[in-house]
Amino acid sequence: MSTGQDTGHGAGRGVEVRHLRAFLAVADEGSVTRAAARLRLTQPVVSRTLAALERHLGIRLVDRSTHHLALTPQGVDFRDRAAAAVAAFDEALDPGRRRHRPLRVGHAWSAFGPYTTPLLRTWQRLHPDTPLELLRIDDRTAGLARGEVDAALLRGPVDTPGLVAEILFTEDRVAAVTTDGPLAARSSLPLSDLTRGAVVLNTVSGTTTPDLWPPHARPVATLTVANTDDWLTAIAAGRGSGVSGASTAAMHTHPGVTYLPLDDAPPLPVLLARRDGPGHRALPDLVDLARDIVAGAREGLRTDPGAPPPPGARG
Incomplete structure (x- = not known):
């Protein structure tokens, strides 16, 4: 060569x-x-x-x-x-010099939820020679299927051929409603209360579809958008309500959007996905660290029952 x-x-x-x-x-x-x-x-x-x-x-x-x-x-x-x-x-x-390209991790929104900062800080401390780049890419696999990243933090099922994924934790789903609308004053909502108006769906990178509701009780209307920013804007403008994971409420606040617990929505799995085959040499370290951070949070809750859990996260 x-x-x-x-x-x-x-x-x-x-x-x-x-x-x-x-x-x-x-x-x-x-x-x-x-x-x-x-x-x-x-x-x-x-x-x-x-x-x-x-x-x-x-x-x-x-x-x-x-x-x-x-x-x-x-x-x-x-x-x-x-x-x-x-x-x-x-x-x-140059065997005496460690040369690593960055480990690129994609996400469509909310990254690793409440564990994002611990993941980045711990990685930097343990692997200073391999930068970890967290990239938001508005795509169902956050750029993983297109080869733009080495791994991806995803929510919901992953059925793209050639990818393998591991569920790291689940988080509660929340409703997102217009702050000055009638639903915002409630303490929580059933899914059925959202179907009386339009439901805003992010069809590019989101996980909510009409199938979240029973066939006989689906939304009367839907509004489709292409990313989280447009989703928030539509809800704030009163064009409909939305459903997302609890991490969205913590990481994507908006003055025109109020998040409320959902009484009857199934939890949303958060996964670490990669391509099925040889990949970046640091991928095994990333998987191990992600597991350890989630397990450590669960252990902390067991040893300190009074400690508040991460928002909506379930180990």
Whole structure:
């Protein structure tokens, strides 16, 4: 393998480290232009290098048909192998220096709920050489299925092929209602009280669907939005009510939205998901730490019965 700069020639010589670096930069940045700036190359050079890699492999790694560049399923599978190959190459050349790319963890909203700050602080203390980047991505798998992150903190069932997930804890569901509306004065609500008006549904990254209600008692109307910000705005404007996890109430306050406990809604599972296969070398450490933090919180409640539990969290 060679680490020389790509001049746009010699694509038939086989795959070199520069091809893998170019692909990984494009995958990380989601843009050929930004990848070129990161690599200090021109955009045409990066495009030719990526195309040469695809020709050599005989597969399409990047979907160029959308406004937002995304990895193909083959690109997602290849990304981890490419990252491992580059890391092994770098380590072989410089074994005395630990070189780690950031561990990227996606979330669509509310991250790890009440455990978010403990996770970030403890990780920084235990793994200072491997930055943990927490990224909000408005997507049902928070960018995991598209290869934008190494792992994702998700809520609700995960049935995307190629992903595996572990439930870390569950949290209560809450109703989100307009602060100056008639429901805001209540201490709690049944799900049926929300069906008398419109229910705002985040159909891109949310978990609430009409199936949360029995078939004979579903909302009379729904309003669909694409992210948590638009969801909050619609509820504050009086266009409907919503349902979410208790972490949303703690991490997404809004002066026009009041959160209330729901009497009869099932709890919402919070999961750590990853791709099924080799991944970032620090993923096992992340899984272990997430488990330990949740278990530690549960143990703290057992040893100190008077301690207040994290909002809506159930270990």
